[in-house]
Amino acid sequence: MYRILQLLTPEEVEECRKIAAAAPFVHGRITNPHNTAKDNEQLHEQQAYQKSSQLLMQAFGRSPEFAEFAFPTLIAPPLITRYKPGMKYGAHADAAFIQLPGQTIRSDLSCTIFLNEPESYEGGALHIRLGDGEMRFKLKPGEAVVYPSDTFHEVEPVTKGERLVAITFIQSQVPDPFRRNLLFDLNEVAALEGLKMDPQNFSRLQLVQQNLLRYWAEKP
Ligand SMILES: O=C(O)CCC(=O)C(=O)O
Numbered sequence: 001m002y003r004i005l006q007l008l009t010p011e012e013v014e015e016c017r018k019i020a021a022a023a024p025f026v027h028g029r030i031t032n033p034h035n036t037a038k039d040n041e042q043l044h045e046q047q048a049y050q051k052s053s054q055l056l057m058q059a060f061g062r063s064p065e066f067a068e069f070a071f072p073t074l075i076a077p078p079l080i081t082r083y084k085p086g087m088k089y090g091a092h093a094d095a096a097f098i099q100l101p102g103q104t105i106r107s108d109l110s111c112t113i114f115l116n117e118p119e120s121y122e123g124g125a126l127h128i129r130l131g132d133g134e135m136r137f138k139l140k141p142g143e144a145v146v147y148p149s150d151t152f153h154e155v156e157p158v159t160k161g162e163r164l165v166a167i168t169f170i171q172s173q174v175p176d177p178f179r180r181n182l183l184f185d186l187n188e189v190a191a192l193e194g195l196k197m198d199p200q201n202f203s204r205l206q207l208v209q210q211n212l213l214r215y216w217a218e219k220p
């Protein structure tokens, strides 16, 4: 299951673009030399990375939709990434573990946050294989798609303009996608219908939610 989130305000999108415009980038394969599928550029300046990742982390932190869907325990600091004409990211599944200074994150979910107008570049859609089908995403600035890390996905070649995004990986409290998706459905029903329900039934629904979480979530 995937989810599209409205994550950033227009001001935050602007701030990310400004940071990207002023900072140096390196080829993505520098951090991942054996990944031949990867052909993009990533932000390469400590201060710019810190500033942009902090802003993006805050945006995840205030999104109830994200929390209800992902049950995040760890989020890799999002990295601004760009694709110039000819660049792409071939079909791949993400590495199971992402090594960061001081911690390792298991990638249960991956996320792309779109930062520039879809009309400003050609190509560059993100394709995600979900079951036997494929979904194609080219979202508006500030929107993000969160999807399972264990499924093939690719970025089609950019043929014109520039694709600017931020990418991150999320470790979930509920690693099993079947269970996580059930909990998400319960969260949605509680959020959408809770106030309309008989309060006693709402309490029972909350009891089921909390007890399943208690039973299924990884212990901290
Ligand atoms: O650029 C994107 O949207 C996806 C990048 C990606 O798949 C990755 O970094 O593993």
Ligand SMILES: [Fe+2]
Pocket: 092, 093, 094, 110, 153
């Ligand atoms: Fe990926």
